[in-house]
Amino acid sequence: MLGGPIGSGKTNSLMGSYSLKLGEAVLRSRTRNAQKSARIEADIANRIKSEFISNMSHELRTPLNTVIGFSKLLADHDRRPLPQKDIVEYAQLIQDASSNLLTIINDILDISKIQSGHFRLNWQEANLDEILESVTSQYRMLADEAGIALDLDYGERAIVIRGDAQKVRQVFGNLVGNAIKFTERGGNVVVSAREMADESIKVVIADTGVGMDMQEIDVALSPFGQVDGKRTRWREGTGLGLPIAKALIELHGGTLVIESAKGSGTTVCVTFPPPSMLEMMRHDLGLKPKRG
Numbered sequence: 001m002l003g004g005p006i007g008s009g010k011t012n013s014l015m016g017s018y019s020l021k022l023g024e025a026v027l028r029s030r031t032r033n034a035q036k037s038a039r040i041e042a043d044i045a046n047r048i049k050s051e052f053i054s055n056m057s058h059e060l061r062t063p064l065n066t067v068i069g070f071s072k073l074l075a076d077h078d079r080r081p082l083p084q085k086d087i088v089e090y091a092q093l094i095q096d097a098s099s100n101l102l103t104i105i106n107d108i109l110d111i112s113k114i115q116s117g118h119f120r121l122n123w124q125e126a127n128l129d130e131i132l133e134s135v136t137s138q139y140r141m142l143a144d145e146a147g148i149a150l151d152l153d154y155g156e157r158a159i160v161i162r163g164d165a166q167k168v169r170q171v172f173g174n175l176v177g178n179a180i181k182f183t184e185r186g187g188n189v190v191v192s193a194r195e196m197a198d199e200s201i202k203v204v205i206a207d208t209g210v211g212m213d214m215q216e217i218d219v220a221l222s223p224f225g226q227v228d229g230k231r232t233r234w235r236e237g238t239g240l241g242l243p244i245a246k247a248l249i250e251l252h253g254g255t256l257v258i259e260s261a262k263g264s265g266t267t268v269c270v271t272f273p274p275p276s277m278l279e280m281m282r283h284d285l286g287l288k289p290k291r292g
Ligand SMILES: Nc1ncnc2c1ncn2[C@@H]1O[C@H](COP(=O)(O)OP(=O)(O)O)[C@@H](O)[C@H]1O
Pocket: 174, 178, 179, 182, 207, 209, 210, 211, 212, 220, 221, 225, 226, 227, 228, 232, 236, 237, 238, 239, 240, 241, 242, 243, 265, 266
């Protein structure tokens, strides 16, 4: 029978119409599934949107209320004189709240530029050890107040990277800030940086804090995603830091990977590619050829 006709004409035509019907049923079910998943996606998008609006309103309103409240007290100074030390303190509070507001607004602008592919890095040579020194000293007081040991270790040699120094600083500021924010009193945060044998640069930020499970890591990496609403609300934040950090590192040709387990701390590992690989990715990264 090999090579001969399979079945009679009648069975063939029956099979033909059966497979036609099956095809139609598959198509119908695919369309139904597509409609269903489009509906689910729209639901998720709506939920994220409303969570975003309520989070954002809170994040924007808190510093704005500070600005309005304390500037009103200052403006009333002629009628209700304030002691000199209060004037200085109120001005300081207004300054802190406004710079907090500016950070939030810049984050929103960054994420929308990144998402639309319009974000451009200001490429230059930068000393990573200096950036990490400055970030850790910025957080030293906060860590001391929170009873958390903060250590930096970058070995003996200066570590030079090619990238946008200001943005790299922003990334590590956020990662170190998170590590402190989500670690309990008595815990520790260690930042270490090394040049690897293949000339890539690896920076690890390890904390002994609350940690996250796999699903929570996914949430944390998505824009506006915060793992534990209550805890984060208490700690403040927009949930934009991590997705921006990851996107910025990827714009540098690098990677940002989070390893964590609930209750046993978090390790964020950032790598910058070796110069030879950066050279190969030059076109994709929008990096201009070196002059001279
Ligand atoms: N080191 C960490 N340990 C535990 N949870 C973390 C850590 N870093 C980030 N997270 C979780 O990921 C969420 C998102 O972080 P991020 O994007 O920086 O936003 P934000 O700091 O504004 O909350 C945090 O709200 C927190 O739930």
